[in-house]
Amino acid sequence: MSFLASEDFIMIGDAALKIVQQADPAKLEVAINTAVEELSGYLRSRYDTTLIFAATGDNRNEVVVMYACDIALYHLTSSRDGRQGMEIRKERYDRAIKWLEDVQKGNIMPNLPTPSGPDGEEDINNPIRYGSQPQNVYDW
Secondary structure: OOOOOHHHOOOOHHHHHHHHOOOOHHHHHHHHHHHHHHHHHHHOOOOOHHHHHHOOHHHOOHHHHHHHHHHHHHHHHHOOOOOOOHHHHHHHHHHHHHHHHHHHHOOOOOOOOOOEOOOOOEOOOOOOOOOOOOOOOOOO
16 A cells, blocks of 8 residues: 555546546556655655555545645656646645755655664754753852
8 A cells, every 4th residue: 555545636527537547557556656755755855755655544634645746746747748737736746845955955844754763862953953962060
């Protein structure tokens, strides 16, 4: 089972999805896997992508689902002859990549799981660390 289901592609509808995938469910599966890997490439440095993309149903982040659909549809339409509907797919793909770049830079902080360290420490890839050395008391 993949991260996305055909019901997630509500923005184009069932009939249009069948046309875009050229009636071959394998093409949709390849596009979904490509989208998940592309999203993972941007999110992996800070977030636990294994947990993100293992989630199902209502446990998934809706923004990630939306952008995964946009990226998968972009890859599906770019592989078609004639490239019908490519303008809107390109625009939504560019918006998804812009969002991912902002997440990567830390400008956007989505509610996504972060990886834990071996000692149970949370958010081990956070670039900001805090703490201090033990206080030295010099009484002479």
